[in-house]
Amino acid sequence: PLVKLWGGRFDEPTDAFVEAFTASIGFDQRLYREDIAGSIAHARMLAKVGVLKTEECDKIVQGLNAILLDIERGDFAWVVAYEDVHMNIEARLIDRIGDVGKKLHTGRSRNDQVATDVRLHLRGAIDRILAELTRLRSGLVDLAEREADTVMPGFTHLQVAQPVSFGHHLLAWYEMLTRDADRLVDVRRRVNVLPLGSAALAGTSYPLDRAYVAEQLGFDGVSRNSLDAVSDRDFVIEFLSAASLAMMHLSRMSEELILWTSAQFGFIDLPDRFCTGSSIMPQKKNPDVPELVRGKTGRVYGDLFALLTLMKGQPLAYNKDNQEDKEPLFDAIDTLLGSLRAFADMIPALQPNRDRMRAAARQGFSTATDLADYLVRQGVPFRDAHEIVGRAVRHAQNAGCDLADLPLDVLQGFSAKIGEEVFAVLTLEGSMAARDIEGGTAPAQVRRQAAAARAALAEQ
Ligand code: ARG
Numbered sequence: 001p002l003v004k005l006w007g008g009r010f011d012e013p014t015d016a017f018v019e020a021f022t023a024s025i026g027f028d029q030r031l032y033r034e035d036i037a038g039s040i041a042h043a044r045m046l047a048k049v050g051v052l053k054t055e056e057c058d059k060i061v062q063g064l065n066a067i068l069l070d071i072e073r074g075d076f077a078w079v080v081a082y083e084d085v086h087m088n089i090e091a092r093l094i095d096r097i098g099d100v101g102k103k104l105h106t107g108r109s110r111n112d113q114v115a116t117d118v119r120l121h122l123r124g125a126i127d128r129i130l131a132e133l134t135r136l137r138s139g140l141v142d143l144a145e146r147e148a149d150t151v152m153p154g155f156t157h158l159q160v161a162q163p164v165s166f167g168h169h170l171l172a173w174y175e176m177l178t179r180d181a182d183r184l185v186d187v188r189r190r191v192n193v194l195p196l197g198s199a200a201l202a203g204t205s206y207p208l209d210r211a212y213v214a215e216q217l218g219f220d221g222v223s224r225n226s227l228d229a230v231s232d233r234d235f236v237i238e239f240l241s242a243a244s245l246a247m248m249h250l251s252r253m254s255e256e257l258i259l260w261t262s263a264q265f266g267f268i269d270l271p272d273r274f275c276t277g278s279s280i281m282p283q284k285k286n287p288d289v290p291e292l293v294r295g296k297t298g299r300v301y302g303d304l305f306a307l308l309t310l311m312k313g314q315p316l317a318y319n320k321d322n323q324e325d326k327e328p329l330f331d332a333i334d335t336l337l338g339s340l341r342a343f344a345d346m347i348p349a350l351q352p353n354r355d356r357m358r359a360a361a362r363q364g365f366s367t368a369t370d371l372a373d374y375l376v377r378q379g380v381p382f383r384d385a386h387e388i389v390g391r392a393v394r395h396a397q398n399a400g401c402d403l404a405d406l407p408l409d410v411l412q413g414f415s416a417k418i419g420e421e422v423f424a425v426l427t428l429e430g431s432m433a434a435r436d437i438e439g440g441t442a443p444a445q446v447r448r449q450a451a452a453a454r455a456a457l458a459e460q
Contacts, residue, residue, distance in 0.1 A: 002079065002081045002082065002091075004081070004082075005082070005087050005090060005091060014081075019080060019081060019083075020080055022083065022320070023080045023083045023084065024083065024084045024085075024323050024326065025078050025079070025080055025082065025083060025084055025085060025088060026080075027326055027327050027330065028084050028085045028114075028323075028326055029078050029085050029088070030085075030121070030326075030330060031085050031114075031117040031118070031121055031326075032068070032071050032085055032089065033068070034116070034117040034118075034120035034121050034124075035085050035086055035089055035113070035117050036064050036065075036067065036068050036089060037120065037217060038113060038116045038117060038120065038196065038217065039060075039064055039089070039090075039104060039113075040060075040061050040064050040065075040216075041196075041213045041216040041217050042104070042107075042108060042196060042213060043057050043060045043061055043064075043104055044057060044061070044212075044216065045208060045209050045212050045213045045216075046103075046106060046107070046206075046208075048209055048212060049206070049207050049208060049209050051106055051107065051206055051207075052103060052106075056100050056103060059097050059100050059101075060093070060097065060100065060101065060103070060104050062097075063093045063096045063097040063101060064089070064093060066096065067089055067092055067093060067096070076092070079091070084110070084114075084323075085117075086110050086113050086114065086117075087110070090104060090105060106206060107197075107199060107204040107205075107206035107208050108196065108199060108204075109198075109199045109200035109201075109230070111198070111199070111200050111201065111230040111231075111317070111318040112195045112196050112197065112198040112199055112200075112226075112229065112230050113196070114322075115195035115198075115229060115230055116194060116195050116196050116217075118233075118236070118325065118326070118329070119191050119192065119193070119194075119195065119219075119235065120217065122191050122235070122236065122239055122329065122333075123188060123191050123192055123218075125333040125337070126184050126187065126188045126191065126239065127188075128337060129184060129243075129246075129333070129336055129337055129340065130181055130184055130185070132337060132340035132341055132344055133177055133180065133181045133184075133246075133340060134181070134457060134460070135340075135344040136177060136340055136343050136344040136347060137174055137177050137178060137181070137453070137457060138454075138457055139344060139347040139348045140170050140171070140173055140174045140177070140347060141171070141174060141450050141453045141454050141457065142348065143167075143170050143347060143348065143350065144166075144167035144168075144170040144171045144174065144446060144449075144450050144453075145167065145446075145447065145450040145451075145454075146167070147165070147166040147167040147170065147352060148165055148167035148168075148443040148446040148447050148450070149165065149167075149429075149443045150165060150166035150167065150352060150354050150357060150358075151163050151164075151165065151166070151354075151357060151358050151361045151428045151429065151432060152164060152165075152166045152169065152267065152357035152358075152360065152361055153357070153360045153361040153363070153364065153366055154169070154366075154441070159364065160360070160361070160363055160364025160365075160366050161364075161366065162366050162367075162369055162431065162441075163361045163366045163367065163428040163431045163432050163441075164432065164441040165432055165441050165442075165443055165446045166352060166354075166357060167443070167446040167447075167450065168441040168445075168446050171446060171449050171450065171453065173249070173253055174453055176249040176252075177246070177249060178453075178456075179245075180242065180245055180246040180249060183242040183245065183246075184239075184242050184246075187235070187238045187239050187242050189220070190234075190235050190238065191235045191238075191239070192218075192219050192220045192221075193219060193220065193221055193222065193223050193229075194210065194213060194214040194217065194219040194221070194222045194223060195223050195229035195230060196208075196210065196213050197210035197213070197222060197223075197226075198223060198226035198227075198229040198230050199226065200230070200317075200318070201226060201227055201230055201231075201316075201317035201318060202226055202227075203226045210222040226317075227316045227317040228316075228317075230317050230318045231314065231316055231317040231318050231319070231322070232311075233307060233310070233311055233322060233325045234311070236307055236325055236329050237304065237307045237308060237311065239329070239332070240300070240303050240304040240307055240328070240329070240332055241304060243300050243303075243304075243332045243333075243335075243336045244297075244300050244301050244304045246336060246340075247293075247296065247297040247300045247301075247335070247336060247339065248297060250293050250294075250297065250339050250340070250343060251293060251294045251297040253290070253343070254290030254291065254293045254294040255290075255294060257270070257287060257290040257350075258287050258290050258291060258294070261287045265356070265360070266353055266356040267352065267353055267356055267357050267360070268350050268351060268352050268353060269350075269351040269353065270287055270289075270346065270349070270350060270351075271349045271351070272285065273349075274287075274288075274289050274342075274345075274346045274349065275287060275288060275289075276288045289342050289343075289346060293339045293342065293343070296335050296338075296339060299331060299332075299335055300331075300332045300335050300336065302328075303328035303329070303331050303332040303335075304328075304332075306324070306328040307325060307328055307329070310322070310324050310325060358428065361428050362402060362428065363402075365393045365396065365397075365402065365403055366428070366431070367403060367404070367425070367426045367427070367428065367430075367431045368389050368390075368392075368393055368403060369389075369431075370425050370426060370430065370431045370434065371385075371389045371392065371403060371422065371425065371426060372385040372386055372388075372389045373385075373425075373434070374418075374422055374425045375388060375389070375415060375417060375418070378415075378417040378418075378419075379417065380415065380417055388414050388415045389414075391414055392406070392411065392414045395410070395414075402426075403426055404423060404426040404427065408420060408422075408423075
């Protein structure tokens with residue numbers, strides 16, 4: 001049987017089921033790169049402060065690098081009896097280089113080791129997520145610029161409200177995702193702090209150079225309290241909150257894409273390569289990607305709640321409960337990255353049906369507010385104008401036509417202040433162009449916002 005790294009005080013071997021039940025190697029092997037990088041930095045530091053001889057450190061570093069190659073080549077057997085990624089690698093190191101390998105764990109505990117690994121891993125994941133977010137945001141800006149003049153109905157209560165630029169709608173998505181990126185950048189600052197040196201919970205009696213370890217691993221600083229550093233996972237929860245919000249935004253975008261590809265809306269087409277068919281209905285082309293992203297949003301919310309619940313009852317300092325942080329975290333990383341990747345690929349390929357959007361914007365009296373605003377400019381108080389236009393809308397509705405289709409004399413029957421120029425006001429383009437205010441839907445504003453977004457993306 002394998003010798004446990006902590007076997008000294010035990011009289012009998014671990015129960016076979018307990019061994020499997022307590023092991024995390026099935027999922028934490030994903031941390032092998034960070035674990036090895038952390039161990040190499042720790043060994044170099046031990047040599048620097050004189051706890052290890054230079055030759056000992058060299059042997060350890062060589063051994064760890066060889067193990068890294070083995071793992072990447074798929075030539076490493078993970079052993080459940082060694083419980084987790086940390087002890088699998090350490091046991092293999094001792095196997096490979098002999099007794100000197102037993103010196104690596106000096107001044108260190110798996111508690112500060114795992115906290116370090118998770119922070120390194122999450123930092124890398126945040127960077128990859130930010131890169132995908134940038135790719136998606138750039139795609140939205142390109143499309144928004146191209147579609148600045150495209151009219152679509154803007155909705156409230158999913159009822160046609162006012163005409164808006166399709167580009168404006170796309171830039172709304174851009175804003176949502178930009179806040180998500182900002183949040184992740186902010187979370188990253190609190191993730192990027194080194195726990196090593198905290199040891200099991202109380203710190204260590206060795207004269208470790210923590211700043212040197214932090215520098216080697218690219219951490220911005222070292223943790224200030226050992227009890228806190230080994231036990232809290234609030235940085236994971238913060239990431240999961242930011243990830244949940246990003247998924248919420250992707251889910252809302254998904255919902256719109258799903259509506260827009262339906263025959264009833266017909267606003268856009270998604271290329272076949274982003275859709276799938278039905279096994280029974282030959283005519284079907286389904287928007288599976290947005291539907292899946294909408295569905296996967298629930299998983300990430302679940303991951304967030306799993307971690308909030310995991311932490312809430314834990315006394316200081318480390319408890320084995322924290323081993324349960326990894327699967328939800330990895331799941332959220334994979335889900336968000338995959339969803340962003342699918343969206344970043346899909347958005348530039350989206351084909352707008354401009355005629356369908358325009359026709360839909362003409363329905364539902366979407367320029368009624370413009371008529372009211374016109375009356376206000378003619379000196380009618382807004383509340384009266386609202387009432388007058390409401391009556392005109394009811395009339396047009398009974399006549400089965402749009403406001404702009406009513407003859408001038410009919411319109412003048414509702415208000416003598418109405419003149420010939422009203423018909424320019426009632427066009428979709430006139431309505432959009434009139435909202436030429438910062439943040440408004442006028443195509444000129446959309447182009448300005450798109451240019452500003454492009455500059456911001458280039459600068460980051
Ligand atoms: N696999 C453990 C985890 O993920 C590593 C730390 C274990 N520490 C301990 N004292 N049992 O949290």
